[in-house]
Amino acid sequence: MLGSMFHQLDNHTIRISLGRADVEDHKTKGQPFIAQSRLPNGYFTLKTAGKITCFEGRLDLYDAEARARVVTDKGQVEIRGFVHSADMVIVYEFMPSGGEAAMRLDFVPLKAIAPARLQAENDVAHKGDKAHPSRKKWASAPYKYNPDPELGVLDGYQICRQTLVAGGGTGTAWTVKDGRDGGQRLFISIEHSHPGSTAVADAVAHLKAIEDESFASLVQRHRDWWHDYYPKSFVSLDDTRMESFYWIQVYKFGAGARKGRAYMDTMGPWMVEETAWANGWFNLNTQLSYWFLSTANRLEVAESLFTKLDECLPTLVANMPESYGGDCAGMSTIAPQTFVSPFPSGRLGFTGELLWTCHDYWLMLERTMDAERITQKFFPLLKKSVNTYLHFMVEGEDGRIHLPETRSPEYGGGEDCNFNLALFRWGCRTLIQIDERYRINDPLLPKWKDVVARLVDYPKNENGYMVAKDFPFAQSHRHYSHLLMIYPLCEINIDQPENRELIAKSMDHWINYPGRGNAGYSWSGAAAMYALQGDGEKAGKYLDIFMRMQELYPDNPAEIHPTTMYTETNRVQPVTETPLSLCDSMQLMLLQSWGDTIRVFPAVPKSWRNIAFDGLLAAGGFEVSAVRKGGATQFIRIKSRAGEPCLLKTEMVPARIAGIEKSAVRQMPEGRFKIDLKQGEEAILYAEGVEEAIVEPVAAKPENCNSFGLNERYQPAK
Incomplete structure (x- = not known):
């Protein structure tokens, strides 16, 4: 829930930024991304006595601590900081020496103003009539400013109170205590309350x-959680750069989300005062962030979103206009932590946001096979999300079911929009699957089957899938929402020979369309789609493009930073989802489980000769581990958590089977093996000459170690 960053401001100042993920405004009027925006609370400055001459530091991922040494011409200050994994506390320790014993620590309160509003006001102030029209509109729109922050003391603790005009507010509390060897320890807590005004007292508590x-x-206690979190699964490969990148994202999600707390929005717990995207966005951003977590067995942090969906179903229903009859659920593009996000009456451009989020939820449930959760929590949510489409679908003169004009995120839309057709079809098929498996016999079952049988085909032309009927993809654009049926839904896939050429044509037309429309997640999406087609070389190519985007596309407005953080819109707008999405692309190269088949090492480039993974989850409730050496699979271990049918595809011809009877493994066509596994059983398939199933790290390439951070390896794009 809490986050912190620190960096140098000038020759005498280190800034320590603070953030809390649910510090949001609660206004009911105005643009949601401003009226319900994330809000800043304040920061600390560390003023050195001397001029800063050197800085060195490291983010320790394993212990989740930052350590640094600031050297000045009068001495030095050692800094250690961490955000506690269990308690709502941020901790900094300062160890000054020499002339830096005179360093000064001050809190700087900030006005609780929406970052998009502040950005717009500053843009207009600096550029005048040359400011972007959207910024001028945002800056001039009616806006009720929250009161100025108030500093004070409560029970001996320093406090800052930010009252909101919409009710409630934010409280920041802190204290400085003597530490070891003459050092100081800063303890900070931040709380938010609405509509009550308990935030300051809660922070002090x-x-x-x-x-x-x-x-x-x-x-x-802080370290204990992290040391338990990391071993949930393991990934190592001889592309040391990509392995490092992967683990940094695993750290980020552990730092930014947790069951029962906030979901990961576009900023996580790290606050920036000026940005247009200080919200949770559900036309792509949130969905991309969460894709990799279920396969990665990071379920506690994945639950930050999915438990909240369970709890907020009444709110999601209340978001819909009364004309929808109370049996539908939905939200607009932007949703705060409360999910109060009214669906615009009479506008269908936001139809897919909730249903797409349901697909993320389903990815987890396919891997846990939690029957009670599926039937009691997810099924009602999915049903009400699909009901929204049943409410406005139309029957054409051709006897097919059509959709009226809806939108593909950011691109535009029309009738029979592929983005919404794909989600509608997936939603109905999944409802049927759940109903028939668990014998629910829902009254709407015939309706869902009718939709699947008669829903219009996806509009396409000579270049592949279109955006909508009479609306071709004809402009370079970062979103691939019109290809949702390929990824992540896998409704159209490589196991359908009749669709292979269409898939390839559609992907190529999108990712290679001339222009500057691609962004970081375009390349991670392309990597994922090529992995799903079994093309490891192209998947690897787009991973590399992502990592080198500034070098290869210097005019592109997106940038991946040495911290692995990411910005768009002229490289100044921070968003979290893109680096996280790359983890899903990587995992799809190692393990896939769409359809009825688990695929191990389905899309590995030739350069990845040595790979090890352990504890990854596959659909059907399977835990999978595997090792590849010298370009050949050594063993595959599969444990069944639910007793589901198991169909495995691998290029390895098993020479030996352990854990179950050899007769329980039957070879099928096209490299598939049917494995009869009961719940709790484990099978290990060995290649010729392999004696033990040992997962261990792949040797790192020294030249690729420490690929991230501001060090001698980092060369900023010109």
């Missing part, structure tokens, strides 16, 4: 709760 605990105990 968090600090009181730890005031009698030893520092060593506080640190150890």
Whole structure:
């Protein structure tokens, strides 16, 4: 829930930024991305006595701590910081020496103003009539400013109170205590409340709760969660750069989301005061962020979104206009942590947001096979999401079911929009699958079957899939929403020979369309789609393009930074989803489980000769581990958590089988093996000459170690 960043401001100042993921405004009027925006609370400055001459630091992923040394011409300050994994507390330790014993630490309160509003006001102030029309519109729109922050003291703790005109507010509390060897320790807590005004008292209570605990105990409890989190699964490969990138994203999600707390929006818990995207966006951003977590077995952080969907179903229903009859659920593109996001009456451009999010939820449930959760929580949510489409679908003169004009995110739309057709078809098929498996016998089952049978085909032309009927894809654009049936839904896939050429043509037309429309997640999406086609070389190519985007496309407005953070819109607007989405692309190269088949190493480039993964999850409730050495698979281990049918595809011809009877494994056509596994059973398939199933790290390439961070390896794009 809490986050912090620190960086140098000038020759004497280090800024320590603070953030809390649910600090949002709650206004009911105005543009949602401003009226319900994330809000800043404040930051600390560390003023050095001398001029800063050197800085060195490291983010320790395993212990989730930042450590740095700031050198000045009068001495130095050692800094250690962490955001506690269990308690709502941010901790910094400062160890000054020499003339830096005179360093000064100050809190700088910030006005609780929407970052998009502030950005627009500053843009107009600096550019005048030359400011972008959208910024001028945002800056001039009616806006009720929240009161100025108030500083004070409560029960001996320093506090900052930010009251909101919509009710409630944010409280920041802090205290500085003497540390070891003459150092100082800064303890900070941030709370938010609405509509009540308990935030300041709640923040102070968090600090009181730890005031009698030893520092060593506080640190150890922090580390315990992280040391348990990382081993949930393991990935290692001889592309050391990509392996490092992967683990940094695993760290980010552990830092930015947790069951029962906030879901990961476009900023996570790291606050930026000026950006147009200080919200949760559901026309792509949130969905991309969460894709990799289910396969990666990072379910506790995945639950940050899915448990919230369960809890907020009444709100999602209330978002719909009364004309929808109370049996539909939905939301607009932007949704705060509360999911209060009214569906615009009479506008169907936001139809797919919730249903697409349901697909992320389903990816997890396919891997856990939690029957109670599927039937009691997910099924009602999915049903009400699909009901929205049943409400406005139309029957054409051709006897087919059509959709009226809807939109493909950011691109435009029309009748029979592929983005919505794909989600509608997937939603109905999934409802049928759940109903028939668990014998629910829902009254709408015949209706869903009718939709699947008569829903119009996806509009296409000589270049592949279109955006909508009479609306070709004819402009370079970062979104691939018109290809949702290929990825991530896999409704159209390589196991359908009649569609292979169409898939290839559609993908090529989108990703290679002339122009500057592609962004970072365009290349991660292309990598994923090529992985789904079994093309490891092209998948690897687009991973590399992503990592080198500034070098290869210097005019592109997107940038991946040395921290692996990402910005768009002239490289100044921060968003979290794109680096996270790359993890799904990587995992699809190692393991796929769409349809009825688990595919191990389905799209590995030749350069990835050595790979190891352990504890990844596959649809059907399977836990999978595998090792590849010298370009050949050594073994595959599959454990069944649910007793589902298991069909495995691998290029390896098993020479030996352990864990179950050899007769339980039957070879099928096209490299597939049917494995009869009961719940709790495990099978290990060995290649010729392999004696043990050992997963261990692939040797790192020294020249690719420490590929990230501001070090001698980092060469910024010119």
